[in-house]
Amino acid sequence: MSTDTDATLRAASFPKTSPGTLSDDGDALSFCTTCAFSNACISHGLDKDQLNELHVLVEHIGPFHAGEHIFRDGDAFDAIAAVRSGSVKTYVLDRDGNEHVLGFHLPGELIGLNAIDGDHYPCNAVALDTVSLCRFSFPKISILAAKLPGLQRQLFRLLSRDIGKAALMAGDWTAEQRIAAFLVGMSRRLSERGYSPTRFQLSMARTDIANYLRLAPETVSRALRKFQEEGVLHVDRRNLEILDLTKLETLANPILRT
Amino acid sequence: MSTDTDATLRAASFPKTSPGTLSDDGDALSFCTTCAFSNACISHGLDKDQLNELHVLVEHIGPFHAGEHIFRDGDAFDAIAAVRSGSVKTYVLDRDGNEHVLGFHLPGELIGLNAIDGDHYPCNAVALDTVSLCRFSFPKISILAAKLPGLQRQLFRLLSRDIGKAALMAGDWTAEQRIAAFLVGMSRRLSERGYSPTRFQLSMARTDIANYLRLAPETVSRALRKFQEEGVLHVDRRNLEILDLTKLETLANPILRT
DNA sequence: CGGGCATTTGACATTTCTCAAAGGCAGTGG
DNA sequence: CCACTGCCTTTGAGAAATGTCAAATGCCCG
Numbered sequence: 016m017s018t019d020t021d022a023t024l025r026a027a028s029f030p031k032t033s034p035g036t037l038s039d040d041g042d043a044l045s046f047c048t049t050c051a052f053s054n055a056c057i058s059h060g061l062d063k064d065q066l067n068e069l070h071v072l073v074e075h076i077g078p079f080h081a082g083e084h085i086f087r088d089g090d091a092f093d094a095i096a097a098v099r100s101g102s103v104k105t106y107v108l109d110r111d112g113n114e115h116v117l118g119f120h121l122p123g124e125l126i127g128l129n130a131i132d133g134d135h136y137p138c139n140a141v142a143l144d145t146v147s148l149c150r151f152s153f154p155k156i157s158i159l160a161a162k163l164p165g166l167q168r169q170l171f172r173l174l175s176r177d178i179g180k181a182a183l184m185a186g187d188w189t190a191e192q193r194i195a196a197f198l199v200g201m202s203r204r205l206s207e208r209g210y211s212p213t214r215f216q217l218s219m220a221r222t223d224i225a226n227y228l229r230l231a232p233e234t235v236s237r238a239l240r241k242f243q244e245e246g247v248l249h250v251d252r253r254n255l256e257i258l259d260l261t262k263l264e265t266l267a268n269p270i271l272r273t
Numbered sequence: 274m275s276t277d278t279d280a281t282l283r284a285a286s287f288p289k290t291s292p293g294t295l296s297d298d299g300d301a302l303s304f305c306t307t308c309a310f311s312n313a314c315i316s317h318g319l320d321k322d323q324l325n326e327l328h329v330l331v332e333h334i335g336p337f338h339a340g341e342h343i344f345r346d347g348d349a350f351d352a353i354a355a356v357r358s359g360s361v362k363t364y365v366l367d368r369d370g371n372e373h374v375l376g377f378h379l380p381g382e383l384i385g386l387n388a389i390d391g392d393h394y395p396c397n398a399v400a401l402d403t404v405s406l407c408r409f410s411f412p413k414i415s416i417l418a419a420k421l422p423g424l425q426r427q428l429f430r431l432l433s434r435d436i437g438k439a440a441l442m443a444g445d446w447t448a449e450q451r452i453a454a455f456l457v458g459m460s461r462r463l464s465e466r467g468y469s470p471t472r473f474q475l476s477m478a479r480t481d482i483a484n485y486l487r488l489a490p491e492t493v494s495r496a497l498r499k500f501q502e503e504g505v506l507h508v509d510r511r512n513l514e515i516l517d518l519t520k521l522e523t524l525a526n527p528i529l530r531t
Numbered sequence: 532c533g534g535g536c537a538t539t540t541g542a543c544a545t546t547t548c549t550c551a552a553a554g555g556c557a558g559t560g561g
Numbered sequence: 562c563c564a565c566t567g568c569c570t571t572t573g574a575g576a577a578a579t580g581t582c583a584a585a586t587g588c589c590c591g
Contacts, residue, residue: 109527115444131433157426161419168415174432175389181439186373187487190547221570229445231548236571252556252570269367448579479538489580494539510538510588
């Protein structure tokens with residue numbers, strides 16, 4: 016279960032902030048360079064004027080600090096958000112109180128897509144480190160989407176993509192395959208954002224990785240050690256260096272289907 | 274791996290059929306009573322005229338016979354479809370040729386939603402028994418969705434819902450919990466369509482159930498026998514009678530989160 | 532009636548989990 | 562600056578669930 020260092024921030028944070036936050040960093044368009052959603056919209060038929068219409072819907076919110084919740088299971092839904100910086104974990108608690116990690120969200124990725132069906136978020140979202148977000152009011156973006164076919168299409172695509180992604184980890188794979196797929200996935204997602212595909216720092220605890228992959232933390236630990244012994248990986252606490260990406264990709268192949 | 278009793282039907286079937294098929298059964302609106310999608314649209318703000326605009330996009334296709342493919346991994350995507358009758362299995366083959374069942378689709382449910390992101394279907398869809406479908410051209414329905422906020426919203430909701438559903442089975446649950454959740458799910462989905470929640474016939478083989486739940490067929494068999502010995506279930510080949518739905522729901526509780 | 536599958540059973544193998552404990556890094560307070 | 566405390570992580574040994582393999586059974590359909 017996640018700790019919440021300052022629960023009082025929660026109510027004040029995700030719900031609307033003052034309009035001023037939009038230009039807090041002095042450049043309302045700056046998120047374009049860090050927000051894959053916005054970028055994708057450009058490449059899917061939105062021109063500059065249309066993109067501006069999208070921009071006025073955006074609120075920059077945060078920062079959230081590690082352990083702070085962005086939203087909680089049951090909170091009223093009215094916005095999706097793109098991660099600008101930091102990383103976010105989404106999870107649910109089952110009725111026995113057990114945590115189930117649904118995913119990790121890196122810069123450029125959207126959170127809250129699974130809330131569109133319903134009036135409430137169906138999961139919790141917590142910051143793993145210092146997190147800034149772009150908030151998109153969903154009612155407003157829906158109205159805009161009706162006017163801008165490119166935006167509508169992009170939203171459909173993003174939703175559709177997540178359906179496929181969720182099925183990814185669902186197969187019955189060995190612990191090593193799962194972990195390889197996780198590492199390859201992190202590598203690819205980070206490199207898309209301009210980070211090194213081979214050297215990076217994990218923002219989540221081993222227990223979170225294990226929970227996400229449906230393994231015991233001990234199994235994750237042992238597999239990482241084995242990868243290190245085989246020269247595939249260099250592990251130093253949360254700092255990773257992938258020494259043989261090809262080997263990991265081969266292991267992860269059947270999962271990633273790429 | 275699925276057999277395809279008549280591969281030649283494939284190319285001719287899912288792609289457009291003659292417009293005449295819309296009224297083949299003499300009642301262009303008849304699918305409303307069997308298609309949850311259409312029903313949901315009504316209850317989400319579409320009036321009769323708007324629904325008619327939706328109807329002209331619809332083509333009734335089929336029937337497909339057991340083993341026939343509705344579409345295949347890699348086929349060009351341009352339509353989603355609602356199951357009118359029968360049931361459909363979706364699956365992928367990994368590069369080692371192993372089948373992975375993604376889901377089963379009963380009357381009223383949509384297939385092809387995970388294809389919207391991309392120009393090709395990312396999986397195969399095969400009829401498990403005799404199947405009729407309503408085909409919705411996706412480009413056309415997108416255009417209509419831009420005009421009808423209720424339809425757009427409904428599409429967003431359906432996509433979002435599938436993201437959540439995919440995460441459902443992803444947890445690490447015991448064989449009994451998985452099978453209980455599967456049975457409860459079937460029961461609920463069938464009763465939504467007006468069938469008995471306690472007596473029904475499975476349209477899929479044990480191996481498909483096992484594959485879907487990521488269990489060995491033997492494990493499914495043993496679990497069903499155990500349920501029968503406990504008086505929870507009566508099993509006769511593919512005919513099931515649920516004797517103690519409450520017990521199954523209790524087992525499935527943490528998975529279904531209901 | 533016979534062939535081909537799907538399903539069930541039993542015995543056994545193996546992966547992964549569980550439990551218990553030690554090690555190590557980080558932040559706190561003296 | 563150092564010791565302390567707490568949490569995350571790693572290790573090891575044993576247990577349990579599930580998978581694998583092989584074979585028998587029974588159903589469906591030609």
